[in-house]
Amino acid sequence: MSEPVKTAVRAEIEPTPLEMSAIVREHYEVVYRFCARRVGQDWAADVAQETFLTAQKALKRFRFESSLRSWLIGIALNECRSLIRKRKLFPPTIEFDLPDASASGRENAWIDRTALTKALNALSDEHRDVVVMHEIEGLSYDEIAAVIGIPSGTVKSRLHHAFINLRKSLRDEVRG
Amino acid sequence: MTERELNLKAFLDGELSEAEQLEVTEALAADESAERELQDFRELQAAFRTAVEPPVLGMERTMLALVEKKRTPWWNGVGLNVLKVALALGVAGLLLVPNQNGSLLSQLQTAAVPDTKSAEFTKSATLEKSETTAAATASTEVSSNAKALAESMLQRNSVESKTANKIPEIQGPPVDVNRLKMYAAEEALARTRGATGAAGDMAAMPAGPLPSPMGGRLRPFAPGDPSELDASRTLDQLVLAVKSIAKQYRATLVTESAISAGKGKSFVYSVLGANAIPFIRQLRLSIGQFGSVSEPRPAGAQSANPRNLARPTTADDIPLEDLEKELQALNERRVVLLTEFYEDAKPVKELDTQIDAIKKRIADAKKPKEREVAPNEKVVVQVSVMGT
Structure with missing residues (x-):
């Protein structure tokens, strides 16, 4: 977080447009991609914008109990959920840059683009969320816990179970 | 695990x-x-880690949205508050200023005190205001006597209020000048119509509860007026009332017959289409539970076959626009209710029942109507009365 932003936040004043622009530059990419993976590209820009507008109003209440990034992602998650409920949206498929099953002979041939997408989609929403946040979006356990509002131990447990399920799905797929 | x-x-x-x-x-x-x-x-x-990252879009737009100051309309910001304060001060000022010139608000204030029911006061004040407006239209025809009477009452009221406190102590029913004016105007109107059964001496008018203007009965109660009925009225008085109203609306008697072994009478009147609905309304108001009034039908169609009924048939017809407005209001209320209750909650269900009823009435109103009656066409109305 840049110094002017820190100052504004600590002074509990509404950030100036300039300070807010600094926050957007720093975090827009993460927030946008987070939204795009939940509501799709068509809605991502709108939701990201709403996230930052909400953040602008609420920033003076930010208490440094979590990182600014996870706070923003928490707002984005709420915005996404709201839109999903309103528009009855489904999470879009996540694409992986992996070879297809036809490209055999590789050491890790049991993980294939289609199979991984399928296995990820087969996970429960709770498991899928933590996997996407940790493995793809790079959030730490504590950040995930702050965003979702669950204990860190639960994140650990969910992630572990999600991986066991993924492994099983993929192995089963290979066996046919 | x-x-x-x-x-x-x-x-x-x-x-x-x-x-x-x-x-x-x-x-x-x-x-x-x-x-x-x-x-x-x-x-x-x-x-x-090989997950494909979606291309990032819309950052500039977001920055612009954050920098852009949202312009709020003047009435939605400070302007609205200023307006509210000014309005509140204005209303408070009008209500608190002592009655110096017999202004409408002062009179309303005076009239409202004895009731001590603010809700009723507000309602009646509004109604009286509308009555006053109606009377003002007719006031060009007010007789000089009635004018003089109204003015003298106005002066008396003004003098009384000057001597009184801001909220005067009421000793007995108040004299409402607006009502007097209105009745005077109505009386003048009735005279120009050639109505019989005049209201009598205005000074003798009782100051008790007055007929509701919602019922369209604007004429004052006067002893001996046959159009005013109560439970003690006899058959003769009922007949007199019917005939009086018929004369007022220039209805011609077609047939008159005795019914129910002489306990009741039935009349068939022929009346102009333009007068039919007020005529029926007045009859229904006057007769009340002591008789019935049929729907109007063209003079040629003597049978009560519904197909012969002329439209608009009743004085109770509600315009389609009003029904649609009501439906809209109910729907809006439902939206509000749904923010608090589930769809199957009792208040929502009750509202749904009302909405269905209104929808049905709208559908009925939209059905092709029977033949309209021309204002100068004669229609037939049957009246039956039962007396003691």
């Missing part, structure tokens, strides 16, 4: 304490399957 299993993923992510890491490392060295599982997890992690 074992503790080792739990720690394996966390081990991979470096989320374990040193002691836990050491424990897992030892377990992995002893267990080949655990080592294989860990390897699979590593490969899975690597696979997830």
Whole structure:
């Protein structure tokens, strides 16, 4: 977080447009991609914008109990959920840059683009969320816990179970 | 799930304490399957890192939205508050200023005090205002006597209020000048119509509850007026009332017959289409429970076959626009209710019943109507009365 932003936040004043622009530059990419993976590209820009507008109003209440990034992602998650409920949206498929099953002979041939997408989609929403946040979006356990509002131990447990399920799905797929 | 299993993923992510890491490392060295599982997890992690990142769009737009000052309309910001304060001060000022000139608000205030029911006062004040407006239209025809009477009452009221406190103590029913004016105007109107059964001396008018203007009965009660009925009225008085109203609306008597072994009478009147609905309304108001009034039908169609009924048939017809407005209001209320209740909650269900009823009435109103009656066309109305 840049110094002017820190100052504004600590002074509990509404950030100036300039300070807010600094926050957007720093975090827009993460927030946008987070939204795009939940509501799709068509809605991502709108939701990201709403996230930052909400953040602008609420920033003076930010208490440094979590990182600014996870706070923003928490707002984005709420915005996404709201839109999903309103528009009855489904999470879009996540694409992986992996070879297809036809490209055999590789050491890790049991993980294939289609199979991984399928296995990820087969996970429960709770498991899928933590996997996407940790493995793809790079959030730490504590950040995930702050965003979702669950204990860190639960994140650990969910992630572990999600991986066991993924492994099983993929192995089963290979066996046919 | 074992503790080792739990720690394996966390081990991979470096989320374990040193002691836990050491424990897992030892377990992995002893267990080949655990080592294989860990390897699979590593490969899975690597696979997830190949996730395609969506192209980032809309950052400039977001920045503009944040910088842009949202312009609010003047009435939605400070302007609205200023307006509210000015309005509140104005209303408070009007209500608190002592009655100096007999202004409408002062009179309303005076009239409202004895009731001590603010809700009723507000309602009646509004109604009286509308009555006053109606009377003002007719006031061009007010007779000089009535004018003089109204003015003298106005002066008296003004003098009384000058001597009184801001909220005067009421000793008996108040004299309402607006009502007097209105009745005077109505009386003048009635005279120009050539109505009989005049209201009599205005000074003798009782100051008790007055007829509701909602019922359209604007003429004052006067002793001996046959159009005013109560439970003690006899058949003769009922007949007199009907005939009086018929004369007022220039209805011609077609037939008159006795019914129910002489306890009742039935009349068939012919009246102009333009007068039909007020005529029926007045009859219904006057007769009340002591008789019935039929729907109007064209003079040629003597039968009561519904197909012969002329439209608009009743004085109770509500315009389609009003029904649609009502439906809209109910729908809006439903939206508000749904923010608090589920769809199957009792208040919502009750509202739904009302909405269905209104929808049905709208559908009925939209059905092709029977033949309209021209204003100068004669229609026939049957009246039956039962007296003691």
